[in-house]
Structure formats: structure tokens, C-alpha cells
Amino acid sequence: MTNALSELLADRDWLLADGATGTNLFNMGLMSGDAPELWNVEHPDRIRTLYKGPVDAGSDLFLTNTFGGNASRLKLHEAQGRVGELNRAGAELGREIADASGRKVVVAGSVGPTGEIMMPMGSLTHELAVEMFHEQAEALKEGGVDVLWLETISAPEEYKAAAEAFALADMPWVGTMSFDTAGRTMMGLTSGAFAKMVGKLANPPLAFGANCGVGASDLLRTVLGLAAAGADQPLIAKGNAGIPKYVDGHIHYNGTPELMGQYAVMARNAGATIIGGCCGTTPEHLVSMRAALEASEKNAAPTLDEITGALGEFSSASDGMDGNAPVAPERRGRRRGRAS
Helix, strand or coil: CCCHHHHHHHHCCCEECCCCCHHHHHHCCCCCCCCHHHHHHHCHHHHHHHHHHHHHHCCCEEECCCCCCCHHHHHHHCCHHHHHHHHHHHHHHHHHHHHCCCCCCEEEEEECCCCCCECCCCCECHHHHHHHHHHHHHHHHHHCCCEEEEEEECCHHHHHHHHHHHHHCCCCEEEEECCCECCECCCCCCHHHHHHHHHCCCCCCCCEEEEECCCHHHHHHHHHHHHHCCCCCCEEEEECCCCEEEECCEEEECCCHHHHHHHHHHHHHHCEEEEEECCCCCHHHHHHHHHHHHCCCCCCCCCHHHHHHHHCCCCCCCCCCCCCCCCCCCCCCCCCCCCC
């Protein structure tokens, strides 16, 4: 299979990824608690619209609607026997939209966490995790994705299991973790430890980085940490569009398109090559991000003060990379740089 992502990376200094999946599906009528992956067969036209949004906004790649498409997550909806069907359908719809775009657009098969805790802290064995990831990877491969995209992982053991599974599927892959707990993953991994782990994998990713988390500021601090570790692979930044707030009974992210444009430029300066958005990021945000990237040249990496001055405060005083224990900062008034 042609490695479309590597080809783009060889030709370009930066790539624009997509935005949110869940946010945009909720805007189309998905209800909280429903399995988005079922829409791949129940509402294919809505999934085509989901994929077409970032393509029309200028994204160079987009993720399939298969984040929770492993047997463990689908079991919550009594659909554990439909892993192959739902992932193939999500991939095939993505292939359709990419091929009709008239340009090279990478279809990335989204693979999320199992939702279970791996041994020794939990009951999920390495072997079973590999089996679940492999089943999903094979289905995405059959559906025509160009690359597998592991995302929102917290446990290093789960990341390693996915890497092994993707080798079995003989598919190129990238992988991001979510640093949402005082600058670390929920399982305590720092950005430096993550980079070190990736460097030791038998089947390393084409690119790696961070997604989701708390907000754009925290994510850029993580990218700076990954860059400082001297990673060989391109880095990925997919930050949330601001901070979530409840507005009229719905979750609304307060990051404006203009703010996300600033974030995109700062992400590139911080060392990221693949830049996109996560929760709250709509095609409107992506248009602004692409315009900002095209209108600027890469500059020096931003300082921490420059990041907070533009995008808002960090959620913690330390991300663990300075040897200090994470401590929540004192909050003083309104977040700087945030739109209400």
C-alpha cells in the first residue's frame, strides 16, 4: 500500500490535520451515550458530511469515525461482534471522500483506547489488547485507510500493544497520547518519558505527539517537551479549541477561529509538523488555521510566557519536565486570550 502520509511529509514543511469528531457529530444530532461508530452504517450521509468538512476547509488528512471501534468499547453497545463491519464502513466512506477531493488527502484510521486498565493495575492483558487492536486495524486496512492513527492514549502499555498490533497488520501508523493530568498522561507519563518510549519501540510510528488534553496552552507545552527530547519523527499537535463550558445545556468550547489560528502558528514554531484540532474544533476553525499557517513562516519556538499570553494559562504550574511535582497555579481573574 502506498504510504500517502510519508509522501506528503516528504514534500511539505507542515500538514493540516482535521478537527473534532464528536463535537461535529453532536452538532448533527448524535446523542450523548450513543456509539458514533454505528452511524457509519445507519447514517452514512452524515459521516460523509463529517469527512467533507475538513477536506473542504483545507485539511491534508482526516480521521475516520472509528475512535471507539474496538471490541471492548463496542461491547458497551452490544456491538462487539460488529468490529469489522463498522470499521470497514467508516474507512470506505473516508476513502470515497478523499478520492473525490481532487488532491492528495490522507485517510487516517482512528484507533482509540480500549477503555480498560491494563495489567498489573487492571485486568486487561497485553495479549488481549494486541488482539483487539489487531482486529480493528485489519478492518480499517480492508476499508482503505492510508495510515492508522492511534489517539488519546494514557497508558504506555496500551500504546505498546497497539504498536505490536499494527505491525501484525503491516500498516504504517502514527500515535498520540493525551496529557491531561497536570501536564502528564492520566497514568503519569511526561512528554520526555513518552519520547523516550517511542524511541525504543520495535515498530515505531511515522509521527507522534499529543492530542486533546486540557487546552491549547498545555498541549503546546507538551510539544515543546517532545521537541526538546530530540525526537527523530515528525511531531503532532491536536489541541482542543479552548476550554469547555456549558451554554444552553450544551458543551461549548470557547476557542475562536482566530485563537486557533494563533495556536496553529505557535504549534509549528514549537516543533509540530502535523497540526490539527481536537474537541470543539470545527471546519471554521480549520479554515483559520490553514490561512494562518500559509500567511506565516516558521519562527523561533515560543516561550512559555508567550504561549500563556496568547492562549491562556496552563492548568498546572509544572508538567513534570522541570523536576518539580505538578502544582495547580493560583487563578487570578479571567483567562488571558480566551474568547467567551
